[in-house]
Amino acid sequence: MTVKDIFETMDYGPAPESAADALAWLVDQGDRFGHFINGAFTEPGDGFDSKNPATGETLATLTQATQADVDAAVAAARKAQPKWAKLGGHGRARHLYALARLLQKHARLFAVLETLDNGKPIRESRDIDIPLAQRHFYYHAGMAQLMDSELSGREALGVCGQIIPWNFPLLMLAWKVAPALAMGNTVVLKPAEYTSLTALLFADICRQAGLPKGVVNIVTGDGAVGQMITAHPGIDKIAFTGSTEVGRQIRAATAGSGKALTLELGGKSPYIVFDDADLDSAIEGLVDAIWFNQGQVCCAGSRLLVQEGIAARFHDKLRARMQTLRIGNPLDKSIDMGALADPIQLQTIRDMVDSNTDGETFRVNAQLPAEGCYYPPTLITGLDPAHRLMQDEIFGPVLVSTTFRTPAEAVQIANNTRYGLAATVWTENVNLALDIAPKLAAGVVWVNATNLFDAAAGFGGIRDSGFGREGGWEGLRAYTKPTGKPKPLAPIAAYEGDGAADGIDRTPKLYIGGKQARPDGGYSQAIYGKSGKLLGHAPIASRKDIRNAVEAARGASGWAKSTAHLRAQILYYIAENLSSRASEFAARIDALTGTRQGAQEVETAITRLFTAAAWADKLDGAVKSVPIRGVAMAMHEPVGVIGALCPDEAPLLGLISVMAPAIAMGNRVVLCASQPFPLAATDFYQVLDTSDVPAGVVNILTGPHADLAPTLASHMDVDAVWSFSSTDLSATIERASAGNLKRTWVNNGHARDWQADHSRAVMDAATEIKTIWVPYGEG
């Protein structure tokens, strides 16, 4: 075409970014890679080809890690860890700063290599992935610097096994490696098999930065290598980003191992457009929501909810906008959508879309490149929540849409999902936006924007989207633990006896939904004192009692919406009423435990109630310093319904230490009382009854922990399960929790001194941080 021709057609023409330097780097490495272990690349071994998904060309040959490779990587990390932690915050900060600088110096090389390897448009790798990865290292250099002063009482977990996905290869590496290193951990990282090249370039950068040997180890390979890491006894923590299915497997596989775990999994994030929104901007937002990275984004706004009155117009505008998306060579600077990361991924998307016959499917009629993994931007309107494509993650450039009538219905539809990663809300009405954002079941909410990320703002999900946060102070929890060595907790058996009771017979019951309830099964168990005297009968709760208690707890959701002041008042009132019966409770505890700890335990329990009441309105959120004009608010939200196996050894104090901070934060609890000494808990519900605690907020069950734990841990409407039982049920609970990926907090057979105050730890476990991004501006 001549200049004159182009003057008439006004086509963009090609604008290719050169791949020469990236290809030269691959050649310099011999086009073959081993693993990066203990500061050096291993000899390349048997493996697989890494291909450019846009062309199908082989970029390099990678090595499939063997068990020996993983063992060597873990051993190197283990050996390096104490020294790395001892280096101190400032020492580590210098290394992280150097890594950030080197990422910046080689920014274009990383960007081009990422695009070659993954197929994403060069615009995205250049303007989004790589800058965010740099930012993550800078930010966490700062966290390393501040660790000594700001995180006293916390220390590194040890060796972290990190398994990352193929959609943001370097960025996910940064999200995993930077906080781990900052806190004094060492890592064994496995990039996704299709997209390992930028991780290997990062390994090269680690060498250049003079990072001590063994601090970062990178092994390549498929899911089998991931399993070796997950199962490795020398690893203290697993961090995984990927599919919900694999996340569930990892949860089950690590159950009872004592490994810390964070999972960042799939999503089906709602994108809600109200009728007063700036529709054109909302449509542009959708481009960044579902056609960013070809839709292969865990937090993609993939479920469009439009208010009914504007739906037709909005969809028309959207279809028109889709027509101008440019699909093709990802190295072209004017390309909006590149190639999907892999042929299997392409086939999965095709199958899902083709199997749907409902609604109206609109595919952009684009000229797709003949070679490579391309799928056109697609919109399916007229679906309802019951349709499979409205429920299942497609993980591609396919948007599904439905309508709603009212804000309340928007929330209902938005939350009608197993997932809970992100949500987007478009409205010009600040009242509506700030009302809706907290109601959405998601870890991140964007108002009038979408897919905003920053190292300072926590990112992570709820429900099947996983647990743990990445970024911000909250992200550091996932890479630290309290200092000190845990002591083992011996099982505490109930006393046996054959004595008789004296006085008028009392019948302790279960406490469910604010009412005393007989156990569904109709069985009770005799409870004896140390001398064998019969103290009473405790009901034996069954599956159905758990079902009823959870239902009552779920029904008491108004508790979370009540004011913190009110919750504090009720906690003080519980303390007041407990105090007036202190001697009775002390005597009961003494009789149950056969010790003289009762009076002390009651007094401490009253303190705990005061502490929880005090915190109820003081666990403030934060406003994060993110680089936009706007605010990113980190809000503490209650986890929801928490099931807890209460400590056996401190029958009243243990239960209250767990209950009080949890309900202070707005949670509802199902408490399984001390197994050997349950009668303090059954006395306690009388205190609750007289303290204005709304029905269902606290539910108390008695019975064998081992019988109750599996039901509680597998119940899909329970959001978290904790165990402080002296029966070590950690493995059972963690395995069963995989069903709905509920949060677990188990003792792994370790003791906790309940005379010490753990309120803060309980509150942390009882809350999720939701980040709400609100960009603003007028003018």
Added chain:
Amino acid sequence: MHTEPQVIQTHLPQLTEPRNPGMELDLDWVRTAQANTSAIERRAATLPGRRSVKKDYQAAWLCKAISCIDLTTLAGDDTAGRVQRLCAKARQPVRADLLQALGMQGLTVGAVCVYHDMIAPAVEALKGSGIPVAAVSTGFPAGLSPFHLRVAEIEESVKAGAHEIDIVISRRHVLTGDWQALYDEMKTFRAACGDAHVKAILATGELGSLRNVARASLICMMAGADFIKTSTGKESVNATLPVSLVMIRAIRDYYDRTGYRVGYKPAGGISKAKDSLVYLSLIKEELGNRWLQPDLFRFGASSLLGDIERQLEHHVTGAYSASYRHPMG
């Protein structure tokens, strides 16, 4: 060589397609118009990174930009001689040897834009070129002279031979939300223009918010504007990408609703060749190729041409250029 009517046809919308007749004032529509500032700024900020034109394509796009320039002089010390020099540049905006090398002989700017008293010398100097003369009017730039005089000024300018009239709206009508008054004013101006093509200058830098820009854009189109234009060039903030996005989205909505295409003219502050490419890609993305013609798109600029000339010489020779190598206007 083109003959005069043929060339003007490519420059004036009323000659290439039905002229926007305007419509009844639809306040419901006006009041539902929204513009989310931060979202619009994000779109504007990322656009330059999303589109890129290189090599021959860039040269062609820069030539397109030239064809859409309203080459402007709006100074108190303008004289017939000064205007004549500008008109000569309008006819031959780029050195003949460069145009020849590009195969773009005959390229001219979109129009020449002057004050009323300079219309006659401009018309004289452009005779036979087919390049229309645009006149700023209605008490430009503030628009605060007596209303009947502002209307009379339009009529005088049309009589003097201006093909296009750039009117300024009363910003106070926007700032006080007096949409009816704005509509009536614009309608009167449009009527006074007769067959001359009318551009409504919103003075967006003085409207307070992007939402006001969106609403004022709609009102002016409803009242029959052929073009909507950002600024006089005299405000402290002139054309910006966010403002442009708001205005061209209003144009798109108006077209979707009525079927009439209204033109867009960003003015002031666009002085780099690279900026002009971003503007063209913005128009292409949001409105489509049809708007990339001088009958529907103009740059109001005085120094942009100089930078484009240097870029074109660089394209032809491969060496970076110097401004003195290009004839002044």
